[in-house]
Amino acid sequence: MSKAKDADLILKLYDLRREETMRKARDWMIRFNPESMQDILDAVMGEHSAYFRMVTSYWEMAAALVNHGAIDEDMFNDANGEHLVVFAKLQPFLADMRAQFSPQAFQHLEKLAMRTPDVEQRLVGIRERFRRFAAMRAEREQAQEATA
Numbered sequence: 001m002s003k004a005k006d007a008d009l010i011l012k013l014y015d016l017r018r019e020e021t022m023r024k025a026r027d028w029m030i031r032f033n034p035e036s037m038q039d040i041l042d043a044v045m046g047e048h049s050a051y052f053r054m055v056t057s058y059w060e061m062a063a064a065l066v067n068h069g070a071i072d073e074d075m076f077n078d079a080n081g082e083h084l085v086v087f088a089k090l091q092p093f094l095a096d097m098r099a100q101f102s103p104q105a106f107q108h109l110e111k112l113a114m115r116t117p118d119v120e121q122r123l124v125g126i127r128e129r130f131r132r133f134a135a136m137r138a139e140r141e142q143a144q145e146a147t148a
Contacts, residue, residue: 006072006075007075009065009071010079010080013065013080016058017058021054022055022058024051025050025051025052025055026055028048028052029051029052029055029086030130031137032048032052032089033089033130033134034089034090034093036093037093037096037097037100040090040093044101056086056090056106056109059082059086059087059109060108060109061108062076062080063083063109066108066112067108067111073115077116083109083112083113084113084116084119085130086109087106087109087110087123088122088126088127089127089130090106090109091123
């Protein structure tokens with residue numbers, strides 16, 4: 001495939017991410033920091049189920065396109081990083097999710113992510129960064145409540 005066609009597909013994927021409900025789902029996923037399989041189950045079975053499924057299935061689909069050669073992997077990785085954030089949130093629970101949901105759950109996202117150079121170090125860093133962000137948000141919310 002030509003670089004222009006790869007770029008066009010990446011831009012189409014980007015356009016899908018701009019849809020209003022998808023933006024809300026992505027915002028929810030960024031704030032979702034599962035600490036246990038129960039947190040995953042609560043998300044899947046709870047009020048944010050659609051958001052969880054929307055974001056995870058989007059990145060699974062995008063990864064499948066890359067894994068099957070429809071999009072150049074280097075170009076995709078240069079243009080995206082959010083798939084690694086989503087994978088970092090899911091990876092600690094993949095075995096449990098596959099046992100409970102489907103043995104193939106997130107296989108394309110995992111394949112793509114695991115080919116990333118220094119991926120384990122990056123995933124640890126992503127998880128630490130989002131835990132810090134969550135703590136900062138909680139502190140800010142407490143401060144706002146105290147002044148209200």
